Amino acid sequence: MTDPVPAWYCRYGGEYFTQPPHTRDMDAEDLLERAREALTEAYAPYSEYRVGAALLTADGAVYTGCNVENANYSNSLHAEEVALGTAVSDGHRSFEAIAVASDARDGVTPCGMCRQSLAEFCDGAFEVYCDTEDGFRTYALGELLPETITPTHLGVTPGEGR
Numbered sequence: 001m002t003d004p005v006p007a008w009y010c011r012y013g014g015e016y017f018t019q020p021p022h023t024r025d026m027d028a029e030d031l032l033e034r035a036r037e038a039l040t041e042a043y044a045p046y047s048e049y050r051v052g053a054a055l056l057t058a059d060g061a062v063y064t065g066c067n068v069e070n071a072n073y074s075n076s077l078h079a080e081e082v083a084l085g086t087a088v089s090d091g092h093r094s095f096e097a098i099a100v101a102s103d104a105r106d107g108v109t110p111c112g113m114c115r116q117s118l119a120e121f122c123d124g125a126f127e128v129y130c131d132t133e134d135g136f137r138t139y140a141l142g143e144l145l146p147e148t149i150t151p152t153h154l155g156v157t158p159g160e161g162r
Helices: 028-039 079-089 113-118
Strands: 010-014 014-019 050-055 062-066 095-102 128-134 136-138
Touching: 010 095, 014 128, 028 050, 028 062, 028 079, 028 095, 028 128, 050 128, 062 079, 079 095
Parallel strands: 095 128
Antiparallel strands: 010 014, 050 062, 050 095, 128 136
């Protein structure tokens, strides 16, 4: 009889990890690399502007997303919301940082809608790393979205109604 494989024994990019993800160091560059990898899967036939995002959870897991365009544009999905939605659907509610990258490496930041979605789960100190030609820029979510609408504005305690 063999020992069961631990839940954190996972495969990523042809590499097996034998320690929990939160014990692996994940710095801004690592997260940006994951965002760059994610953008290669983007579906952007209309704008040809491919975006990838990598979201770091509080327990060290990383969720990636890419933009998925639609012919009517308003139904398009943004990379950040794809990563966030997948993480939330897996039960995560606490996040440390997000990295965003485009093919242009132009310092793209999350749009207002994605900023508001992140603010639902993250405080103003949440770090946002934006890929540039010569490195990256770091922002605090509160800097990108000051005076955001929060659950408390609606009289709801965060975490209720999971």
